Amino acid sequence: xxxxxxxxxxxxxxxxxxxxxxxxxxxxxxxxxxxxxxxxxxxxxxxxxxxxxxxxxxxxxxxxxxxxxxxxxxxxxxxxxxxxxxxxxxxxxxxxxxxxxxxxxxxxxxxxxxxxxxxxxxxxxxxxxxxxxxxxxxxxxxxxxxxxxxxxxxxxxxxxxxxxxxxxxxxxxxxxxxxxxxxxxxxxxxxxxxxxxxxxxxxxxxxxxxxxxxxxxxxxxxxxxxxxxxxxxxxxxxxxxxxxxxxxxxxxxxxxxxxxxxxxxxxxxxxxxxxxxxxxxxxxxxxxxxxxxxxxxxxxxxxxxxxxxxxxxxxxxxxxxxxxxx
Numbered sequence: 300x301x302x303x304x305x306x307x308x309x310x311x312x313x314x315x316x317x318x319x320x321x322x323x324x325x326x327x328x329x330x331x332x333x334x335x336x337x338x339x340x341x342x343x344x345x346x347x348x349x350x351x352x353x354x355x356x357x358x359x360x361x362x363x364x365x366x367x368x369x370x371x372x373x374x375x376x377x378x379x380x381x382x383x384x385x386x387x388x389x390x391x392x393x394x395x396x397x398x399x400x401x402x403x404x405x406x407x408x409x410x411x412x413x414x415x416x417x418x419x420x421x422x423x424x425x426x427x428x429x430x431x432x433x434x435x436x437x438x439x440x441x442x443x444x445x446x447x448x449x450x451x452x453x454x455x456x457x458x459x460x461x462x463x464x465x466x467x468x469x470x471x472x473x474x475x476x477x478x479x480x481x482x483x484x485x486x487x488x489x490x491x492x493x494x495x496x497x498x499x500x501x502x503x504x505x506x507x508x509x510x511x512x513x514x515x516x517x518x519x520x521x522x523x524x525x526x527x528x529x530x531x532x533x534x535x536x537x538x539x540x541x542x543x544x545x546x547x548x549x550x551x552x553x554x555x556x557x558x559x560x561x562x563x564x565x566x567x568x569x570x571x572x573x574x575x576x577x578x579x580x581x582x583x584x585x586x587x588x589x590x591x592x593x594x595x596x597x598x599x600x601x602x603x604x605x606x607x608x609x610x611x612x613x614x615x616x617x618x619x620x621x622x623x624x625x
Contacts, residue, residue: 484613
């Protein structure tokens with residue numbers, strides 16, 4: 300068997316180091332420094348200058364931003380009660396018992412916020428008194444009557460006027476509705492007509508009210524055979540005229556109902572929930588309401604209204620009629 304022939308001139312083997320050296324880029328010795336810098340990606344003097352200027356502008360903006368106070372001073376006058384308590388707690392000025400008291404005060408202040416706001420007085424009483432007097436005299440002229448209210452009657456008119464304009468010095472609580480009662484024909488309904496005109500001309504929008512008699516209200520309930528007519532009562536202020544002069548029972552869908560009991564409940568809920576006012580006139584004493592409508596309705600009625608007695612004798616048979624041609 301013949302052996303492999305050995306080459307006369309064998310090439311030297313290439314090592315790893317030699318390969319690495321051969322892969323390095325060769326730099327000709329005749330290149331300038333600028334060419335070498337450009338080939339290596341170094342910026343030109345113009346590019347470097349532009350870069351430095353950009354960095355300088357960034358640093359100036361950074362100095363302006365961070366040179367301002369990072370936390371604005373606190374205006375304690377504008378802090379809420381909870382905010383003041385928190386700041387004192389952070390500052391370490393509160394004892395262990397103080398936070399509970401402050402928290403309770405904060406809760407109580409929220410509870411107070413649910414209270415119905417008090418009405419502010421619309422105009423001075425002296426001005427309102429002159430307006431009411433003008434309304435009264437205008438009505439007398441239109442009906443050809445002489446003045447018929449006594450001084451005692453005008454005292455009640457003044458009290459009711461103070462109530463409607465929101466005068467806190469008056470004797471009638473501003474938060475309640477009115478129950479004006481007295482003899483037949485003394486001018487109870489007309490008193491409210493005067494107040495209605497007062498609320499329109501001043502104006503006093505929050506005290507404006509609509510008027511309906513109990514007889515007319517029950518007629519609507521009887522015609523519709525439902526209690527739907529009562530739904531309007533809870534949406535505004537009302538005067539219910541001639542309370543306790545209506546029939547006690549009407550039929551609703553064949554069942555006997557006492558709508559006034561539902562009426563008082565509706566008025567009471569509107570009064571408690573939304574501050575709506577429902578005024579009443581009647582020929583009945585306040586203590587006659589309970590036997591007629593029951594203890595439950597009377598309790599709600601008493602909480603809702605302020606009784607006011609309107610004195611006098613019937614004006615419907617007043618002899619002081621003026622004739623156009625005597």
